[in-house]
Amino acid sequence: MTDSTDNGKSGMTARDIFSGAFQQPSPQPVIDLGRQPAQASKFTITGVSRIRPSFLNTLLQPTFAATTVKQLADEAREAAGKLQALGIAKQVSVELDQGNGIDVHFRCEDGSRFAVRTGVDVGGDEGTANVVGRLNNIWGGGESFEANYARGTKTAAAFRGVLAVPLAADPQHRFEVSASQSTTDQRPYTSHDEVRRSLGALIRKQAGPVQHEVAYALAWREVAGLGHAASPSLRALAGHSVKSGITYTCTYDDRDSLTVPTQGALIKSVAEIAGLGGSVQLAKAQVELQTNRPLAPGYVLSVGAQAGALWALTGQRVPLADRFFVGGAHSVRGFEYRGIGPRDKADSLGGDVFYAAGLSLLTPLPRVEALRGHLWANAGQCALLLNTPKANEFMRFLSSPSASIGFGLVYRHSMVRAELSWCIPIAATTSDKLKPGLQFGLGFQFL
Incomplete structure (x- = not known):
């Protein structure tokens, strides 16, 4: 016996319609936009x-x-x-x-043609207030000119103007020319003022986390305004120096934050050669390393190291403005700013070779996301060795770092990092200036 019901579909039985309801529709063609031709x-x-x-x-x-x-x-x-x-x-x-x-x-x-803003910068153991004026897209190709005027707790006055031109219509590839002048009071760490005037040009290329920079600078520096208590060593370094040099900087930085990173690494190297005119002939090299690893939710282990050396190429005394300085809340904690290394009386003289290393553990705190606990250990040393070679002094430089340990709090702001640390120096030389107990730091880069 056949089923005569057709449900309005000629030639189809009810069984045909029922079974057809479970059949998959014909697949539609998929368009691959990666291969679809277009112009x-x-x-x-x-x-x-x-x-x-x-x-x-x-x-x-x-x-x-x-x-x-x-x-x-x-x-x-x-x-x-x-x-x-x-x-x-x-x-x-x-x-x-x-x-x-x-x-x-x-x-x-x-886009806006003009912009003016005010702000506060921190670093180098001082804070500065600044006014910045910016002119955008000057000639219709993304060019900009920025003028910055600043005054601070140590900076009597500072001006800097920068003209930036993108190369190949790429914001990550720029040519810049700049001019600057600043007067800085270096007291109480050294009994003098430092005046800098410079003209410079650079080419910067950014490719992902890697940045290359080649720069030329002509700088006129003056160690002036010596106080009555200035040491004989500082008086011997006073006066003018003119440096004309080329610097190459290579930076790899994939950290998730510039101030309080929780993961990623920083590798930065700087090489400088000076002597293309001027009164200063030297070679200088510096390297900075940092790695950050999360250990558990909220716990981050950070390891950092810095080192540098400079050589006078003509046997002359290395100018004070080119020397390395170590110590302070951003460097080796538990010591005064510029508190590690050669000193004559109260004057920090800097060095031609240095190293510093730090180990930090950030821990979570309840209910305050931006505030972290901080356990740390720092060590470093600075000396005048390379231009007056002394084998026994060099070995002591390597084997006897000034060191400190401590704990405290780190506050992470979107633009800056603030630290309040309790510092315990555990090793120091007779010339070091210690700062045990509470030490406050505010800035961007910390050891």
Whole structure:
């Protein structure tokens, strides 16, 4: 006996309809945007008041070279990000329209031409208040000029002007020229003022976590304003020096924070050669290492090390302005700022070789996310050795570091790091200036 019910579908039985309800629909074709061919045919930009055609051609060259939909979209987004990073536009939205080719349209909110801000900087055992004026997108290619005037607890006055020009329409690849002047009171660590005037130029290239920088600087330094208690060694170093030199800096930094990192590493090396004119001929090298590892939720182990050396190339005395200084809340805690190394009376004289190392453990505290407990151990030494070789002094320099241990609190702000530490010096030389007990530090970079 056959089922004569057709449910409105001619030639189909109820059993056919029932079984068909469980059949999978035919698969639809999947479009792979990574292989879908596409070519940009036209580009338009609106909302920007100033942009140079040659800059725009360089910026868009990768977009017009794209051969797939995905490549084109990625390059267009990259170009939009560069417009924002260079200050040409505040906001950028990208639209792709299909025609004979693909039309690319950037809708922008014009960037600000002028900006003025005030702020506070900390570091080098002082705080400074500053006023910064900035002129953006000067010639329509993301160029900027920034002028900074600052006064601080030690800085009587400081001015710096920087003209920055992006290379190849890339905000991570810049050429800069600068001029600066500052007068700094180095008391009570050394009985003098330091005046610096400099002209410089540099090329900086950033590629992911790696940054390369080649810089030239012509600097006129003066050790002046000696107090009546200035030591004979300091008086011998007083006066003018002119340095003309080239510096190469290579930095690898993948830390998740510049102030209180919880993971990642920093590797930084600096090499300098001076003697292209001027009165100073020297070679200088410096390296800084840091690694940060999370041990458990909220617990972070940090290990850091720094070292440097400089050589006078003509047998002359190394100028005070080029020497290394060690000690203080940002360096080896438990000692005064510039409190480790050669000294004559109350004057810190710095060294031509130094090293410093630190071990820190950050711990969580209940209910306060931005505040951490801090256990640490620091060690370091600074000496005048390389330009007056003494084998026994060099061995003592390596084997007898000044050291301290301590504990305290670390406050993590979005822009700065603050530390309050209880310091216990455990090893020191007769010339060191200790700072046991409470020590406060505010800044960006700590050992």
